[in-house]
């Protein structure tokens with residue numbers, strides 16, 4: 424599949440719908456979903472609610488919008504939401520929590536992206552006439568910028584207990600919850616059970632072209648429907664996207680362990696190279712640190728691109744590579760070879 428094409432490891436969002444998925448899209452039964460008429464969307468939402476063990480789920484155009492509706496649902500204007508300092512909602516959603524919810528995010532620095540109850544506890548504001556009230560804890564699993572790190576169930580349970588102890592709600596950004604479940608063998612519903620609302624993506628790793636979902640109680644999802652509409656997320660014959668998502672759940676969910684194995688293969692190959700250190704990946708995201716002064720991440724990206732391999736520069740010394748269903752074993756071997764050539768081209 425990747426023999427002659429570019430090996431695109433920038434993100435697991437770069438996948439293109441397969442012929443089977445395109446057929447499912449073409450054959451989808453559709454209706455106006457804003458009027459509640461789309462049977463394929465209904466089917467997808469029921470399927471996701473069951474997978475996540477929640478009363479209801481709602482289909483969204485993006486993970487960002489679903490996260491933000493999760494925050495809107497679970498907070499009040501002028502309150503604070505605690506999150507890990509490298510969380511997606513903090514860095515990559517354009518201050519949306521401040522914009523739409525009027526909520527101040529309170530980032531908690533951690534060494535490895537794993538926000539534990541012990542780390543979060545001191546960030547909960549005590550009742551005070553001077554301080555904003557804490558309303559929500561946000562968790563991210565897997566953690567994107569921590570290299571697809573899995574938040575173990577017991578850590579998430581600890582956050583749940585902390586939240587309950589202080590009457591806070593808990594939102595789970597599970598853009599890649601499927602990867603966490605595939606890596607640990609736990610069911611997605613076991614993670615989701617710890618959260619009041621959970622967001623999942625169908626467009627990362629699973630290969631859907633567009634689409635995320637928010638799941639929670641029936642009451643919360645009824646309110647979420649209105650908030651989604653208010654944000655411009657009401658979609659009409661969106662069964663064509665729901666059909667792609669259903670196809671992704673049937674065909675691409677079971678194969679996620681392949682992506683994790685390929686990430687490990689790339690890690691093993693690159694980690695030994697002169698001047699490169701790789702954070703061992705839990706799932707499909709590989710963080711590669713450049714430990715030599717004569718090479719910037721931007722230079723590395725350019726060199727690798729010339730070799731037909733795309734990665735992203737995500738920090739002053741860091742590259743990110745992500746495996747996904749459009750990169751096969753041959754593609755990974757080409758990436759390993761390109762990194763070897765990069766290391767040798769700069770041989771000291």
Ligand SMILES: Cc1ncc(COP(=O)(O)O)c(C=O)c1O
Nearest residue numbers: 485486487488511563567596598
């Ligand atoms: C952890 C995490 N949350 C949320 C999102 C947002 O998803 P979208 O790009 O669909 O808005 C992403 C996207 O990369 C992500 O990695």
